[in-house]
Amino acid sequence: MQLRETWEQPAGSKPRWDPLQTPLSDVTEKELLRRIHGEQDQEAREELITRYLPLVRGLARRFASRGQPVEDLIQVGSIGLIKAIDRFDAERGVELSTYATPTIMGEIKRYFRDKGWAVKVPRALQDLNVRLNKVIEHLTTELNRSPTIADMALACGVTEEEVLEALESGRAYNSLSLYGGGSGDDDDSFEILDCLGDEEGAYEVVEQRRFLAPAMERLDERERLILHLRFFEGMTQTQIAARVGISQMHVSRLIRKAIEVLRQEMVPEAGRSSGGVAA
């Protein structure tokens, strides 16, 4: 008891660590919640957030195919988690996980609704855009050429105008996704999950073309490869898609995103021009 008293801090401050207390990692969830809401214990709050991050990651990955960087979704989901922890009322008799899941999902969905689409896009068009991704890939294989708008409309059972609108809505959507996808680690990159690309021998070729500019470091190897194949080897998107093992629409998105990243990097030096990026 005497020893414990020696660890007591001046009034108003909390000990950061007390060797006689159970480590936070071993404290029960219920106790953490009690400390959070009863004592405003920030360390307990951080511990609980850390414990629930895997839930956030799992939920974020459910939205991985919607074109936003998963890392961004995890960050947004984490805000939902924090809100859930702060608002949670243990006396209601439900588990925190039960309460937190819809809150996290709601935050991610709100992000898509508010930020994901530069232009408000009806759900039907969003769905069609997702379908087109697969249809283009399928038709390219079946027809042995890049499909026309009419081909896509026929395959989807919609009008050609609807195909155009859906493609354009995809542009609106993807224009906001500048730095994500493909550049994160394997666990968190939906694009990696999308394609699971094999080791690509042409990476060496790309290196030989000396992608030296700092801006290029913002791109991952696959993005550099795609830019190289498209702009310096003259391959079509369809050919690149077949070579890299992803869909044509995905190639299109990556090209646009990569160019946008380069452009953003060059802004301080070259105004809005994408000019001057060594490749």
Next chain:
Amino acid sequence: MDVDTVSITIPDKDAFIPLLRLVLGGVAMRKNVCFDDLDDVQLAVDDLLVNRKPDGGQISMTVRVEECRLDITVEAVVDEELCRRLKVTPSDAAGEEEVAVLDTRTVLHSLMDGYEVQELPAGRHSIRMTKTCS
């Protein structure tokens, strides 16, 4: 020879740029242009217009279609340095440059069959691009 011409003039504001893509898409749809070629043309126009210098004026685009050839002319206030560079083809510049450069000139050169730049009054430029679709 049957030539179809579509023109559009929009305010020189980011929010209206998608209209140009829609027009290109609409033309491509009616001329059975494949997605590959459509995306190339849209990206070329997009990338070119990133270099514009909005002056509160307008951007105009004219698309002429003759059989499978797209002839697109964009008129806007575009960065003069870019226009100067566009007049030098990447292959001509290759000897001068230490490394390959991915800029709007290279993008246009790669995506389109050809392009030419013409100066217009009031700091505007006309950039004409052509592409023969597969």
